[in-house]
Every structure is written in C-alpha cells, then in structure tokens.
Amino acid sequence: MIAELGHYFLILALGLTFIQAIFPLIGASRNDGRIMMMGESAAYGQFFFCLLAFLALTYSYIISDFSVAVVARNSHSLKPLLYKISGVWGNHEGSVLLWVTFLALFGAMVAYFGRNLPKTLQARVLGIQALIGLGFYLFMLLTSNPFDRLVDVPFEGNGLNPLLQDPGLAFHPPFLYLGYVGLSVAFSFAIAALIEGRVDPSWARWVRPWTLLAWVFLTIGITLGSWWAYYELGWGGWWGWDPVENASLMPWLVATALLHSAIVVEKRDTLKSWTILLAIIAFSFSLLGTFIVRSGIITSVHAFATDPERGLFILIFLAFVIGGSFLLFALRSDKLQAGGLFAPISRESGLVLNNLFLSVAAAVVFYGTLHPLISDAVFGIKSSVGAPFFNTIFGFLMIPLVMMMGLSVHFKWKRADIKGISQRLTAIMGISLLAVVMTFYITYGGEIMPAIWLGLGLWLLLSTAQELAGRIKLFKVPLKNSLQRLMHQPRASWGMSLGHFGFSIGLIGIIATSSWSIEAQKVVRIGESIDIGDNTLTLNDVIAVAGPNYSAVRGIITVQEKNGKIYMAYPESRTYVASPMTTTEGAVKTSLAGDFFIVIGEAQNQDNWGIRVYYKPMQIWLWIGASIMVLGGIISLSDRRYRVGSPEGNKTNEGKKVKRKSIGKKNHAH
Amino acid sequence: MLIKRFLPLIIFAGIFVAFMVGLSLNPREIPSALINKPAPEFSLPPLKGDGVGLSSENLNDKDTIIIINFFASWCGPCRVEHPSLNQLSKLAGVKLYGIAYKDDPKNSLSFLANYGNPYAKVGADLKGRNAINWGVTGTPETFFVKDGIIRYQHIGPIHDMQFDTDIMPIINKLRQEVGS
C-alpha cells in the first residue's frame, strides 16, 4: 500500500513539475505576474510530493517490505537501521529518487529564498529547474521505477554490498548528490540569463551563494567518499582516479572556477560569457557524473548499474540538456557586453589565471577519463588511463596554480603593486625554498619533485597567513586591535582565507602521504612481529567476534613506535551473513605525524595470519584541510551580503551599497 | 568570433558521438594482444601421467582449424559453454584442445568425466603462466588458431545462441581459407 502511495506521489510530483516547467516560462515571456506565480506554488508542491515518495520508499526499507523489488534486491532484515535507510540510495532506482528529491528541494529553495529576485528571473530559473526535473521523473517512471512490486515475495532480501555498509558511505552519496544537484541552480540561473540576454553584477551575486552551497556539499561528499575508500577498502589508498571519482572531481574543479569567475563578474562586470559557460559546464559534468556511474559506458569498480537501455535514455536526455544549453549559449552569448577594466597585474587577472588552471585541470580529468572510450571507438585500441598518468599531469599543473594562488591573494583589485608585493613576500619565498632544500636533503636519494611540491604547499600556507595578517595589521597595531580587526573581517573574506588555508593544508597532506608512505606485509603466527620503518607490531592474539549481521576475526596487535610509544590496535576481517564477502576493517592509528594503517587477513590455517601495515605520513592533514575548506565555505555562506535582497534595484546603487558596508566596517575597526 | 561561440556545442557533439559508439562497446572485454600473431610456444603436462599433454607442436596441423579452450573445473561459466564445446568438437576440419587453467588435475578429470570430454588433448596449466603468455585474463576463453597464427578470440562462455551467430561464421571463414 505504502509503495503504491509512493508511486502515486511520484506521478503527482511529475504533474506539478509539468506545471512548474510551462507556466513560469510563459509568464516570464509575457511578463504576466500571475502566471509566473504558479511556478512558486508548483515548486513547493513538487517538493512536498517528491519528499513523500522518498519517505514511502524509506518506509518500505525500514519495515523490510520485500515485496518491493528494490528492497528485496538491496536490503536484508538483519541490517542495522542506519544501513536500511542508507540502502535506499545504495542502488540505482533509489539513488535516482534521491537525486530528484534534492532537485525538488533546490527548486523549493529557489522559490523561497528567491522571492527578492526580479520576478522574471526567478520564474525562468524555476521553469528550467523543472525542465531538468521532468527528464529525471520520466527516466525514473519509465526505466527504473523504485516502487515496482515483486509477484513472488522472497522471505529474505539479498542484502546490501557489505563494502557499502559503513557510515562514511551512508552519507557520501547524499552529500555528493546535494552538490551535483546544487549546481543545477547555477545552471538554471545561467540559462535564464541567456534567455534574458542580461548578466550583471547582481546576477553574479545571486548565483554565488548557490554555487558556494553546491561547492560545500560537493567538497563534503568527495571527502567522505575518499575517507571511506581510505579506511574501508583496506589498501590505504584514498584516491584512485577511478572514473567515478573523476566524475565527482570534474564538477568540483569547474564549480571552484565558477566561484572565482563570478567574483570578477560581481566586482568588474566582465568575464560574463565565460562565467555562463562555466555554470553550464559545471552542471553538465554533474549530469555526466550521474551518467558515467549509471550507464556502464566507462567501466569502474564502483559502478552499480550497467544497463544499456537506461544508458540510452540518459544519453538522449544529456543531448537535450547540454546540447540545448550550448546551442543557446552560441546564439545568445553575444548579447553579453563586457564592462569594467583592470590592469594586467591585479586580483582580477589572478582570478582569470586561476580559472585557466582549474579549467585545464578539469579538461585533463575529463579527457583522461574518456580517452579509453575514444581510443576504443576511434582507433579500436583498448587502453587505460590510470593514477600514474593523472598524478604526473596534476603534479605539473599544480605548480603554476599554487604559485599563482599564493601570489594573487596579495594583489589588489584593479591594479596591484608588484614591487611592494614581492618585497613583502621575499621572506616567505625564502622559507619555502629553504623547505625544498631541507626536504630534499632529508629524503636524499629520493625524488626531487615531492620536495618542490612540499615547498609550494608551504608557500601557499604562509602566503595566505601573511595576507590575513596584513589585513588585520598584525604586529603593526596593538594585538588587541588586530584581534578586533580579525573579528570584523567580512565573512566572505574569512571564506577566502580559510578556503585557501585548508587547500594548502590538504595539499601538504597529499604530498606527504603520496610521496613518503611505507608499507610492510608478512604472514605471521600469534606472538610473531612485523617491522615497519623502526616500528614494531606484534600479533598477540586473534579472537572471533560476532556483529549484528556479520562474523569477524579480530587481531589484537601491540604497536611499538620508534619513539617508545606503545598502544594496541584491533583490525578486523568481517564476513557477512547475506553475501559470502569479506571486508577488512583496518585499524587506523591516527596522529598529526602520520597514520598507522593495519589490516589483518584471514588464513585457512588457524595459526597463520596475513598482516599488512602502512605508515601514511600526515594523512590526517588531508581530512583537516578539506574540513577547513568546508568551514570556509559555510562561513562565507553566512555572509549578510549574500542575503541582502536587492530585487529590482538599480545595479549601480547595489554596487555602492556593498562597498559602503565594507568601508563602514573598516571605520568601525579604527 | 562566431565559431568561438559554437565551440562548446561542437565539442559536445563530438563527445556525444563517442558516447553513442561507446554504448555499444563492451568495456569489460579485453582482447589478447596476440590476435593475428603466432601462438606462443608452450609445452604442458597432461592431466594424468607424465610427459607432454599439449604443446605448440599440436598447433602446426596444416589445413586444420585449431581451437584452444581455457577452462577450469572451478569456473561456473565453463559449465555453461560445455554443450557448445561438445558441438564444436564434432565439426569436420576442426580440432579442439583444452588447457586446464590453475586447476587441480584431479578436479579437471572429474569435471570432464561428469560433463563429457570434448577435447582431443588437454594440457594442465597449473600455475596459469601459459595463460598469461596467451593474454588470457580469465576462464573461459577460446582461441582460434590456423597455421600457427591466432586468428580469433572468444572471451567468456560460448552461449548456445552465440554458436551460430559468432562461432560458425569464424569457422566458415577459416574453412574457406583452407580450401584456397
């Protein structure tokens, strides 16, 4: 009954989406406020019914209603509640439903928070959101209905892939999807702007918070996924350049570029068609990410739906959305006039360069991911593009990007004084170079590149810190005044500092862990030891433990670090009841200096155990860095300036209003 | 200037075509690099007793289509294709040899006893090293050899329906070459 209700709600939501797609667009073109108004109500209604449908499916999972096909295929009555719920989106049908629920949510948010927007703009944004939604509802109802019933109801479900039964992965897809779907708002704004033929600073100011919101979700989603891969897959790896991982990285790179280019539009009223293009591309990559996971066109260890029919549907849908947008862009982007001026050495130029490097990076990931497909289709050659390729290219691209990042935060808007900046940065440059030399010396015999990258990471870290210190006049005015200034920094500039700061910390972690990790493995008996670096691990005992839906062996291991610290670690190897699959639950001992990552493997012979140990220097810096970036995004989102509604107001007034506020703050601090 | 604005659309059109083609490709099928190259040298022990069970000498039969099938008793899909193999072995001008991949000879023997032995000869590739020389990634895989040259490869089990659509055309083509 509940499942039928869910199906019914889904169809109702589809109907409302039709209304939301048609009337606001008609209303906007006729400039008829009453017709446009229908979009708002439809958006609320669509979200309401879509949410009900989602809850109906969740309910079927919670009560383990195995007469519903997806529940029978993906759930199990013994699963803990958390994984029954996360099972809702742990499969194709459910994840599409989650996707479209989020799309409806963002539509409702645009309806609610966008009340201050010019009416036609808001109506068009809602209409375009609904057009995207239509595709997804039809896709779901025609090819992958989550509410399909089974004629023969099984007594027990198939269970969820044990690898996916993990808190990290339970929350990874929702955040990733919030990010993917969040970019649809920026996309809709871009298309609406193309239809209206107008992009101005206020447009950029409306788009930025939506992009930033999506960016924050994407960052959380990617980080959770990477964290999950790190501790669950048991290889100590956290990024494999797998097509699915790449699919999430591409929108992230483009969204990051979009965040920066929108600043230029807002401040200088230029770079418009490029920004529009980025908004279209960012969401296209989101769709492509969904497509790559679903269609099986590009193989991946993570893909859980391989179905050509669905692939074809998505492909046609992509052709409409992406092809249509690019066509519109080709026809309308000449309407966008460039405005303001700036000097070659200025914050604006820095941001444009940032866009260049980020876009090239996204293009590299994109073409690298597609190359096997293209090589097969064009030359008939099966080929692989894996981690070594991406690491090489990214290792190279990183250098100019990070150098520029460190430099251009010091650039002033419009025109920067390169001489003064280079004087200020001499000390930092010296320290960073010294770090390169020292690192090279310490790791002598190793490669030179890690030393250079580490120096770059440090350069960015220090440069970001110095920029903040300069802004609050640290050591130039009494400390109390500096702190006061710090507290009065606009939240958006907090966002910038924290974003860059987090990036540099994460970068340093990435460099350390991927350059200097060590690994040891050995078959041991109880009482025997394994050495890694100057540290010793001893297997004291192995015991059997029972979990709710698995049985496991747990190793009891003493870790003796070279500095004399001694502690215990308990890695597990789990075998699940529902599927004959073994997962490793590595024991991770984390410190700022590095992680010990210990994995135990089953042996058929009672006395022998396979133990594999990794030492991953500064691994946690990666997660800390990502968290700081997310924090920066959230703080920036809370900036009042984003929420100041400035609907039909004169745009030049608008610009002054913002300026006035920041100067006002400055004066307060004096 | 005009072309610049159309560039994204043009690039997307190219990608779209690649995707359309990609939809019909099977990315999980990895062909051996040895197609149209000489078959590797090998000499494998038989399943039972000593000496040589199967070696590259067996591939040099003039005017015969040699089919090499990699199988294992532990491999489920190999059971699926067994009827097709039985059918293949009965064809004229065709010789079917088997290579037991990483399989305990005892198990291979009982597998063949249970399902019938379509192979003229069987070699035991105990450590799977010979399979690597052929560019095999798993069982079952079937190679079609003529005059010592590997001509075709079938990856995965030969399903009933594939026998007429995939396998017979290959054999007929190779047969025509025999005639000429």
Next chain:
Amino acid sequence: MRYFLFPLILFFLSMNAFAIGVDKDRLNDPLLEARAQQMMKQLRCLVCQNQSIVDSDAGLAEDLRAIVREQVMAGKSDPEIIAFMTSRYGDWVLLMPPFKMTTLFLWLGPFILLLVGGFLVFRYVSMHKSTPEPRPLNADEEKRLNQILKGSHK
C-alpha cells in the same frame, strides 16, 4: 604417500588464500623490491579493471606480481618488463598510456590547452587595460569620500 601429501597441499592452499593478498615471496633486496613495486604500480589489474596489480587480491594480479618480481630478479630492464606485458595484453595493461599517435592528444592536450588558454587570457587582459587608469584620490578627497559614505550609511 597420499596421507603424507595431504597436509602439504593444505599448507599450499592456505598460503594462497589470504583475503588481503600478502605476497609470500617478496624480494630480499629492498632496492629490487622497491623497483618491482614501482613497476607494479604501473600495471593494471586486468580483471578488477581500475586498480594496479599492487592493490588487488585477484589471482591474476598475484601471478603478474610474481612475474614482475621474477623478471626484476633476472635483471630485466623496465622497458623489457613493460614489453613483456604489452605483448600479451596490449596497452590496456598500462595505467600510464605510452606516448604515441593515438595518445597524442592525451599527452599534449594539457600543454596545448595551457598555451592556447594562456594566449586567450593574455589577450583578454590586455584588451581590458587599454584605457588609462584614473588618478588615485589624494588624502583630502579620500577623507571626504569616507565622510560622505559614512554619512549616507547612518
């Protein structure tokens, strides 16, 4: 005889059956082992499809690891080992695609994009600076501006 062999076979089986693929015969010489590991990171685990053979439990990956170690021990050079692999599995086995006609765009693309993009950025930026900058405000003017702005803010 059979009774004698039985535990031996069992022992052998157990050595192969680790869920986490602990290799029993690593090379004793740490330098050679490091080289072998470096090599293995470049080779794709053919059956798991997106991992290198270092990171895989698959039987085939294990065999390929053993082959890499044997060849490193036998003094084979890196290109020789790569050639051994590609002559059997084609370019598919290489996670780092080789530089050739079919991968031209893959390898040169990033640099071409950087160059073309850099040129466009340069042109864009120089187009935007063409007019002279307005003279910066002097101290008096700045003070007045602040006063005006402050006043209107209140």
